[in-house]
Amino acid sequence: MSAAHGDDRAAIRRAAHAAVDAKTKPLGALGRIEELAIELAVLQGTLRPAVDPARLVVFGADHGVAVEGVSAYPSEVTAQMMANLAGGGAAACVFTRALGLSLEVVDVGVAADISATEGIVHDKVRRGTANFAVGPAMTLEEVAASLEVGRRAAARAAQAGCRTLALGEMGIANTTTASALACALTSASAEVTVGRGTGIDDRRMLRKREVVSRALALHVRPGVPILELLAAIGGLEIAAIAGAIIEGRERGLAVIIDGFIVTVAALAALHLESRCRAACFFGHRSVEPGHGVVLEALRAEPLLDLGLRLGEGTGAVLALPLLRVACFMLSEMATFETAGVSEAIT
Numbered sequence: 001m002s003a004a005h006g007d008d009r010a011a012i013r014r015a016a017h018a019a020v021d022a023k024t025k026p027l028g029a030l031g032r033i034e035e036l037a038i039e040l041a042v043l044q045g046t047l048r049p050a051v052d053p054a055r056l057v058v059f060g061a062d063h064g065v066a067v068e069g070v071s072a073y074p075s076e077v078t079a080q081m082m083a084n085l086a087g088g089g090a091a092a093c094v095f096t097r098a099l100g101l102s103l104e105v106v107d108v109g110v111a112a113d114i115s116a117t118e119g120i121v122h123d124k125v126r127r128g129t130a131n132f133a134v135g136p137a138m139t140l141e142e143v144a145a146s147l148e149v150g151r152r153a154a155a156r157a158a159q160a161g162c163r164t165l166a167l168g169e170m171g172i173a174n175t176t177t178a179s180a181l182a183c184a185l186t187s188a189s190a191e192v193t194v195g196r197g198t199g200i201d202d203r204r205m206l207r208k209r210e211v212v213s214r215a216l217a218l219h220v221r222p223g224v225p226i227l228e229l230l231a232a233i234g235g236l237e238i239a240a241i242a243g244a245i246i247e248g249r250e251r252g253l254a255v256i257i258d259g260f261i262v263t264v265a266a267l268a269a270l271h272l273e274s275r276c277r278a279a280c281f282f283g284h285r286s287v288e289p290g291h292g293v294v295l296e297a298l299r300a301e302p303l304l305d306l307g308l309r310l311g312e313g314t315g316a317v318l319a320l321p322l323l324r325v326a327c328f329m330l331s332e333m334a335t336f337e338t339a340g341v342s343e344a345i346t
Contacts (some may be wrong), residue, residue: 005218006119008045009042009045011048012041012042012045012047013038013041013042015041015047015305016037016041016042016047016330017038017345018036019041019047019125019330019335020037020038020329020330020337022336022337023333023334023335024116024122024179024333024335024336024341025333025338026344028115028189030329032127032275032303033322033325033326033329034043034326035293035327036197036303036322036326037049037082037117037283037326037330039278039310039325040254040326040327041254041280041328041330042278043254043279044252045165045252046063047330048089048327048330048331049054049057049165049326049331050163050211050327051237051254051323051324051327052099052100052163052164052324053102053160053161053162053163053164053322054099054100054102054162054163054164054165054166054320055101055102055103055104055156055157055160055162055165055166055318056092056096056101056102056103056104056129056162056166056167056313057103057104057105057106057153057157057165057166057167057168057270057313058085058087058103058104058105058106058167058169058313058330059106059108059149059150059153059167059168059169059170059236059237059240059241059244059272059314060078060081060082060105060106060107060108060109060110060170060171061078061107061108061109061110061128061129061169061170061171061174061235061236061237061240061316062075062078062109062110062111062112062127062128062129062167062171062172062173063128063137063171063172063173063174063176063177063232063235064077064128064129064130064131064132064137065079065127065129065131065132065137065173065176065177065211065215065232065234066173066176066183068131068174068176068207068208068211069204069207070134070169070173070176070200070207070208070211071172071173071176071197071198071200071204071209072197072198072199072200072204073171073172073198074172075111075128075173076112077172077207078110078112078170078171079110079112079114079170081170082105082107082110082114082117082120082170083114083117085103085105085119085120085170085312086105086117086118086119087119087121087322090312091114091179091312091314092168092312092313092314095163095209095239095314095317096329098315099118099317099318099321101166101317101320102160102162104121104153104156104157104165105119105120105121106120106121106123106149106153106313107120107121107122107123107124108123108124108125108150108236108237109124109125109126109127109129109146109151109171109234109235109237110124110127110128110237111128111295112127112340113125115128121153123149123152123153123190125138125142125145125146125149125236126138126142126236127335129177129235129236130232130237131181132177132215132216132218132219132233132234133211133214133215133218134232134297135218135237136219136235137177137231137232137233137234138227138230138231138234138236138328139231140227142231142236142287143227143230143239144227144229144300146237146238146239146240147234147240147242147245147246147272148204148241148243149240149243150240150241150242150244150245150246151237151244151246151247152247153240154243154244154245154246154247154248154251154253155247155251157248157253158247158248158251158252158253161338162253163253163254164253164254164255164256164320164323165244165248165253165254165255165256165318166255166256166258166313166316166317166320167241167244167245167255167256167257167258167262167265167313167315167316168262168311168314168317169237169258169261169262169265169311169312169313170237170311170312171235171237171261172198172236173197173263174199174235174237174311175195175198175237175260175288175290176194176197176208176209176211177213177233177234177261178238178260178261178264178290179193179195179208179212179290180195180212180215180216180233181229181233181234181238181264181268182205182260182264182267182293182294183212183216183220183274184219184220184224184229184230184233184289184293185226185264185267185268185271185294185297186267186293186294186297186346188293189213189289190209190210190212190213190216192243192289192293193246193289193290194208194209194212194289194290195260195287195288195289195290195309196288196309197288197309200219205325206310215233218232218309219232220232221231224284226268226271226272227272229268229270230242237261238261238264238265238268239268241261241262241265241266241269242265242266242268242269242272243269245257245265245266245269245279245280246272246273246276248276248279249273249275249276249278251280252279253279254279254281254315254323255276255279255280255281256281256282256283256317256319256320256323257280257281257282257300257316258283258284258311258312258313258314258315258316259283259284259286259291259308259309259310259311259315260286260288260290260291260294260309261289261311262316263294263298264290264294264299266282266284267294267297267298268300270298272288277298279321280298280300281303281323282298282301282302282319283303283304283315283316283317283318283319284303284304284305284308284315284319285301285302285305285317286304286308286309286315287307287308288309289307294326302315302319303319303322304318304319304322306318307315
């Protein structure tokens with residue numbers, strides 16, 4: 001499946017808008033569900049869009065900046081949670097089972113050797129990034145390799161017949177990396193973007209802000225290309241998610257964006273390929289303060305606001321039913337003509 005292009009998109013948008021308006025309801029009465037239906041129709045090039053089968057892909061990686069004491073959990077938790085995801089015990093596993101998505105877990109950069117763990121796609125670029133507070137997180141070649149890991153994951157989903165790709169992450173200290181990238185890409189300060197992540201106390205919050213500010217002074221200057229920023233700050237899973245978004249759009253998939261870290265990856269993806277914005281559906285607004293900054297930069301309004309701050313793609317998965325009902329509304333809801341219902345008085 002490939003996305004519609006050019007004049008085709010405009011024609012499908014007009015037809016989808018007319019089809020939605022013809023349904024047995026007052027104009028605009030279904031609010032954002034109507035908008036979702038139209039965007040999905042345009043993305044898939046049909047007035048009968050569908051979002052199933054759907055898959056959640058969770059990319060795992062470690063961050064060298066964790067040595068700066070910015071997280072409430074030790075780095076070994078990344079590998080432990082990857083095993084939990086592979087074993088079906090994590091929240092993302094429960095949510096995908098409840099809502100009928102398949103789940104793929106990808107090791108793009110876990111520091112530990114988890115190659116013997118079953119149920120994981122082993123596509124490791126390196127064992128975690130370096131500490132970006134003192135030097136570059138990775139090389140340009142490693143950024144390129146991470147992007148390709150994400151592209152391969154999206155390609156596997158498309159080849160399996162999926163129409164929707166939900167994206168999640170796992171990595172201790174990755175909110176620190178995301179905060180630094182958010183600052184670099186939006187010109188916001190660390191005071192605005194840095195949040196409590198895994199639940200850090202006030203002392204660690206001050207430390208986290210200081211680390212991000214120091215890294216920005218070290219790495220960021222006007223006009224730095226996005227690939228260089230990704231190499232300087234990281235992370236491996238963020239680059240992989242950006243690659244998955246780009247490939248997903250190329251293959252006509254609806255891509256559901258999770259919380260803060262995945263939204264930062266989406267902003268990076270748009271810097272690499274602006275056309276992928278049309279494939280992105282933003283699942284939820286997290287409580288991380290930097291998330292709102294990045295959503296504003298993307299001009300995105302998330303579908304849900306549930307006070308989530310877990311990651312793993314949980315917010316993206318929870319948004320899928322809204323896309324489902326939008327598709328069913330467009331394809332199955334009666335029109336005034338077919339139902340024999342009188343239209344509004346003009």
